[in-house]
Amino acid sequence: MQNKFILGITWVVLLLSLAACSDDVDDPEIENEEELITSLYLTLTDQSGGAYAFTFYDLDGDGGDAPVMTTAPLPANSTFTASIELLNEAEDPAEVITEEIEEEDDEHQFFYIVSGANLTVSYDDEDDNGNPIGIKTNMTSGDVSTGTLQVILRHEPAKDAAGVSDGQIANAGGESDIEVSFPIVIQ
Amino acid sequence: MRLLLVFISLLSTVNIRAQCELTITGWVTDHHNDESLEYANVLIRESGQGSTSDSTGYFEIGGICPGEYHVTVSHIGCTPEEVLIRISKDTSITVYLEHHSEMIHEVIVEGKSSLNSHTEEKKEISEVQIRQNTGLSLAELSATISGVSSLKNGSGLAKPVIHGLYGNRVVVLNQGMQQAGQQWGNDHAPEIDPNSVNQISVIKGASALRYGSSAIGGVLSVSSAAIPLEPHLHGHARYAYQSNGRGHLINTSIYQGKEKWKWRLNATYNLRGDVSAPDYYLTNTGKDEKSILLQLEHTLSAKTTVDGVFSYYDVNQGILRGSHIGNLTDLNDAIIRDVPFYTADSFSYSINAPRQKVNHTLSKINLLHFFNDNQYLRINYGNQINNRAEYDVRRGNRSDRPVLNLKMIANNLDLSYHHESDLHKWTIGLQNAHRDNTNNPGTGIIPLIPNYRMIQTSPYLIWEREVADVEIEAGIRSDIRRLQVARIDPVDNDNILRSVDHYYNYAASLGAKYHPSHAYDILLSMNLAKRAPEVNELYSFGLHQGVAGIEEGNENLNSEQSIKALITQHIDIKDKVWIELSSYYQHIRDYIYLNPQSEPRLTIRGAFPVFKYEQTNARIYGLDGSIAASISDRWSAHMGYAMVRGTDLTNDTYLVFMPQDNVNLSIKSYVSNDIIKNGSIAITPSYHWRQNRLTTEQDFLVPPDGYFLIDMSVNTDLSIGKSNWNASLTISNLMNTSYRNYLNRLRYYADDEGRNVRLVLQYNF
Numbered sequence: 001m002q003n004k005f006i007l008g009i010t011w012v013v014l015l016l017s018l019a020a021c022s023d024d025v026d027d028p029e030i031e032n033e034e035e036l037i038t039s040l041y042l043t044l045t046d047q048s049g050g051a052y053a054f055t056f057y058d059l060d061g062d063g064g065d066a067p068v069m070t071t072a073p074l075p076a077n078s079t080f081t082a083s084i085e086l087l088n089e090a091e092d093p094a095e096v097i098t099e100e101i102e103e104e105d106d107e108h109q110f111f112y113i114v115s116g117a118n119l120t121v122s123y124d125d126e127d128d129n130g131n132p133i134g135i136k137t138n139m140t141s142g143d144v145s146t147g148t149l150q151v152i153l154r155h156e157p158a159k160d161a162a163g164v165s166d167g168q169i170a171n172a173g174g175e176s177d178i179e180v181s182f183p184i185v186i187q
Numbered sequence: 188m189r190l191l192l193v194f195i196s197l198l199s200t201v202n203i204r205a206q207c208e209l210t211i212t213g214w215v216t217d218h219h220n221d222e223s224l225e226y227a228n229v230l231i232r233e234s235g236q237g238s239t240s241d242s243t244g245y246f247e248i249g250g251i252c253p254g255e256y257h258v259t260v261s262h263i264g265c266t267p268e269e270v271l272i273r274i275s276k277d278t279s280i281t282v283y284l285e286h287h288s289e290m291i292h293e294v295i296v297e298g299k300s301s302l303n304s305h306t307e308e309k310k311e312i313s314e315v316q317i318r319q320n321t322g323l324s325l326a327e328l329s330a331t332i333s334g335v336s337s338l339k340n341g342s343g344l345a346k347p348v349i350h351g352l353y354g355n356r357v358v359v360l361n362q363g364m365q366q367a368g369q370q371w372g373n374d375h376a377p378e379i380d381p382n383s384v385n386q387i388s389v390i391k392g393a394s395a396l397r398y399g400s401s402a403i404g405g406v407l408s409v410s411s412a413a414i415p416l417e418p419h420l421h422g423h424a425r426y427a428y429q430s431n432g433r434g435h436l437i438n439t440s441i442y443q444g445k446e447k448w449k450w451r452l453n454a455t456y457n458l459r460g461d462v463s464a465p466d467y468y469l470t471n472t473g474k475d476e477k478s479i480l481l482q483l484e485h486t487l488s489a490k491t492t493v494d495g496v497f498s499y500y501d502v503n504q505g506i507l508r509g510s511h512i513g514n515l516t517d518l519n520d521a522i523i524r525d526v527p528f529y530t531a532d533s534f535s536y537s538i539n540a541p542r543q544k545v546n547h548t549l550s551k552i553n554l555l556h557f558f559n560d561n562q563y564l565r566i567n568y569g570n571q572i573n574n575r576a577e578y579d580v581r582r583g584n585r586s587d588r589p590v591l592n593l594k595m596i597a598n599n600l601d602l603s604y605h606h607e608s609d610l611h612k613w614t615i616g617l618q619n620a621h622r623d624n625t626n627n628p629g630t631g632i633i634p635l636i637p638n639y640r641m642i643q644t645s646p647y648l649i650w651e652r653e654v655a656d657v658e659i660e661a662g663i664r665s666d667i668r669r670l671q672v673a674r675i676d677p678v679d680n681d682n683i684l685r686s687v688d689h690y691y692n693y694a695a696s697l698g699a700k701y702h703p704s705h706a707y708d709i710l711l712s713m714n715l716a717k718r719a720p721e722v723n724e725l726y727s728f729g730l731h732q733g734v735a736g737i738e739e740g741n742e743n744l745n746s747e748q749s750i751k752a753l754i755t756q757h758i759d760i761k762d763k764v765w766i767e768l769s770s771y772y773q774h775i776r777d778y779i780y781l782n783p784q785s786e787p788r789l790t791i792r793g794a795f796p797v798f799k800y801e802q803t804n805a806r807i808y809g810l811d812g813s814i815a816a817s818i819s820d821r822w823s824a825h826m827g828y829a830m831v832r833g834t835d836l837t838n839d840t841y842l843v844f845m846p847q848d849n850v851n852l853s854i855k856s857y858v859s860n861d862i863i864k865n866g867s868i869a870i871t872p873s874y875h876w877r878q879n880r881l882t883t884e885q886d887f888l889v890p891p892d893g894y895f896l897i898d899m900s901v902n903t904d905l906s907i908g909k910s911n912w913n914a915s916l917t918i919s920n921l922m923n924t925s926y927r928n929y930l931n932r933l934r935y936y937a938d939d940e941g942r943n944v945r946l947v948l949q950y951n952f
Contacts, residue, residue, distance in 0.1 A: 003556075003558055006491070006554075006556045006558075006564060009554075009566065010564065010566065010602065013566055013600060013602055014602065014617070024671070024673075025623070025638050025639060025640040025671045025672070025673050025685075026625060026638055026673065027638065027673045027683045027685075028625075028626050028628075028634055028637065028638045028673060028674060028675055028683070029626075029628035030675060030680065030681060030683075031628065031629075031630060031631055031632055031633055031634070031675075032631060033631055033632060033633065033680075034583070034585075034631050035581060035582055035583065035585065035631060035632075037791055037792075038791070039791075040791060056791060057791075058790060058791050060678075060679075060680075061680070062729075062730065062737065062788065062790045062795075063677055063678065063728075063737075063788065064677075064678050064679075066789070067789055067790065067791065100582060100583045101582075103583075104582065104583065107582075152516075154513075155513070155580065155582060156529075156580060158528065158529075169520075170520075173509070173520070173521075173528030173529060174513075174517075174528070175511060175512055175513030175517060175580065176512075176513035176514045176516060176517050176792055176793055177513060177582065177792060178791055178792060178793075179513075179514055179516060179791075179792055179793030179794075180791060180793075
């Protein structure tokens with residue numbers, strides 16, 4: 001009697017397992033990548049109002065189409081005011097990421113690392129603790145030369161570590177949200 | 188392992204005497220050679236009365252009142268045994284103790300059990316070892332077995348590596364079902380509390396038949412043992428402290444076993460703060476872990492039993508703050524630093540991003556029905572729900588929003604029929620698995636792993652035969668898998684790609700064990716298996732934090748085909764020296780691995796190396812050996828050695844993440860007196876060689892140097908009055924050596940853990 005009952009259960013279980021449901025898997029929701037940074041615009045303005053634009057954008061994010069970079073030659077022995085803007089242009093209208101950085105200015109710092117070219121960069125802004133942010137800078141070009149300008153944005157750097165407030169990245173730590181290297185031509 | 192070692196013979200005397208004048212007499216005997224054991228302590232727990240055995244193993248306790256008593260018998264170097272006896276007249280008992288059980292355990296393969304194969308290489312971690320190592324994670328605990336290592340992502344986040352393979356190639360069995368978690372992630376630990384269970388075993392020569400063809404590396408099995416028939420409420424309360432991380436753990440287990448119903452309840456709470464390397468804190472490596480497990484057994488009739496398990500596990504685990512990086516430049520900056528970024532000056536229990544929050548619920552019901560003595564049927568249904576949320580340091584107050592948020596629901600339905608005759612034993616079974624993985628929306632990041640549904644049906648057949656001193660097992664299995672995937676198109680993020688893949692795979696195995704005498708046995712096994720590519724290998728796409736690499740799946744992957752041969756020998760020299768030697772060779776065709784691509788990908792966050800899943804032919808071989816010796820009644824020694832070699836045959840290079848060679852030696856001294864029962868002190872130095880088998884292109888950093896560690900442990904059972912306690916003190920990394928382990932992914936950033944003193948105190952009732 002009990003054996004028959006158990007065999008009955010077995011058949012039910014077997015039938016159930018053969019009739020395993022096969023409805024479709026749910027589609028993933030398309031995520032709104034609010035944190036995505038697609039574009040960097042670094043604009044240098046000389047004293048006579050001439051503008052020099054350095055841009056880097058990758059509108060479809062990582063992968064897909066290759067990113068696009070534009071640069072401009074800089075005049076020798078000049079001083080510039082510079083400002084940087086980060087955008088998420090995958091959104092329409094584009095989202096201004098720089099605003100988010102201004103809101104959390106104590107957690108962010110831009111670093112400008114020059115190699116080869118005769119160009120010096122100094123910070124022209126500060127957060128509530130008196131440490132630099134690097135959205136606004138002053139730049140000075142020297143004699144004719146070529147090289148690179150690397151722009152790095154660090155999230156949660158140690159701003160109080162040695163040299164960091166002077167723009168030296170070595171002790172900063174943190175995560176790089178931006179790292180772009182522009183070729184520089186001073187003529 | 189808990190062999191049924193206690194054999195009680197109740198010899199009755201005719202006359203029933205007056206109250207409290209009864210006598211218990213008996214003999215204490217060595218289970219292995221039937222020799223009498225002198226100086227064994229016999230204690231009646233309820234009354235505190237006791238005695239010691241004489242040179243013939245005989246003991247006598249008089250003046251006992253009629254009633255039910257728990258009698259504990261202990262002897263130096265033996266696992267204590269407890270028996271429940273009902274006394275209404277003078278009674279005589281014989282107790283068999285397993286002498287040097289630890290050593291035997293360390294070197295002798297698991298005994299027979301009707302549900303497990305005889306011809307596979309299986310190693311168990313005893314309940315005593317689980318208790319003494321309270322505080323270790325499941326993978327760290329399994330790594331105490333020779334030939335098993337753990338791939339770590341800092342403290343507590345570890346996954347088992349068996350014979351050089353891990354992740355998708357090692358099956359974790361939780362209560363008999365494949366653990367349904369996100370096993371693909373190298374930083375995803377099995378979601379199981381080792382303190383909640385009492386049977387942990389590793390099967391190295393994985394006979395894929397019973398566990399599915401993913402088990403080409405091996406199997407780590409975790410389960411609750413059958414509840415003993417014990418009408419009184421029993422259990423333990425345990426507290427463990429660890430100095431490194433200032434961890435506190437409490438665990439309790441209570442059980443009761445009546446004829447019809449048996450139950451066990453186990454609960455654990457574990458809180459630990461930042462652990463530290465010898466010279467600095469590893470900031471944000473704390474852990475907050477809870478688990479509860481309820482086990483029930485019901486005897487419906489003499490032929491039918493039903494049992495069930497419900498368990499819930501929850502963990503919130505921090506990941507070293509300094510290991511969270513943005514790109515390859517950050518990684519290089521981190522590598523050149525001695526002390527990781529973000530290292531705090533003080534200790535903390537707080538757990539911030541980056542962290543993982545995981546919970547796992549398991550419910551199962553199992554029916555066992557005997558048609559007669561030779562035929563039985565088993566039906567097992569299980570459901571698992573796994574939630575995993577991972578948090579990174581994010582901009583704009585988004586650190587409390589997970590970057591990865593997955594929910595997996597799995598159902599398993601297994602059916603097996605067993606038929607035994609005098610010579611043959613047949614098992615025919617059908618396993619059904621259904622697994623549904625969904626990305627919970629709202630992460631703001633394109634998911635690394637797609638939504639998918641996997642359905643697998645696996646019929647199998649196993650034949651076993653035992654003739655004189657040879658046991659043979661052979662079997663075949665088929666895995667029919669349907670994988671349905673819906674994912675966001677990596678090129679056009681507004682588009683959904685849907686696909687259905689089918690895999691028809693098979694496995695076959697043949698094993699034989701020849702045991703001509705008590706002193707020698709040899710086990711040979713051959714396993715052939717095809718493993719279907721898992722969803723991460725096929726479709727993962729995105730940035731893998733921690734290693735600063737972009738990982739790309741490959742939807743054209745084929746199933747891997749593995750053949751593994753294993754030979755294990757056991758030699759017992761006069762019950763004084765035990766030797767185990769295991770060697771294996773495995774060839775995997777179409778081995779799936781992450782191949783670094785020559786062109787890095789330029790993004791606005793810098794350049795990232797790209798890793799693509801590709802296939803090659805691989806060869807793995809290795810050797811594990813151990814030797815244990817009983818030097819005297821008071822001293823023993825144990826030595827273990829393991830090596831593994833992995834080669835990529837197609838590209839003529841090494842396989843990455845192979846464990847480094849290691850050797851350990853343990854010297855143990857036993858102590859016993861009236862209060863300290865079964866006490867021991869052991870010192871265990873170990874050496875881990877540098878992993879030299881790697882080219883500079885295969886890693887960002889050369890593997891760390893070899894290192895030498897010393898561990899020490901003191902264990903004892905205590906009888907204080909009528910109460911029964913266990914205490915152990917373990918010091919790992921006694922010399923507080925700074926070192927880095929090749930298989931710890933945090934080695935790029937920080938030293939491994941410094942000295943850790945762990946104290947475990949358990950009260951048994």
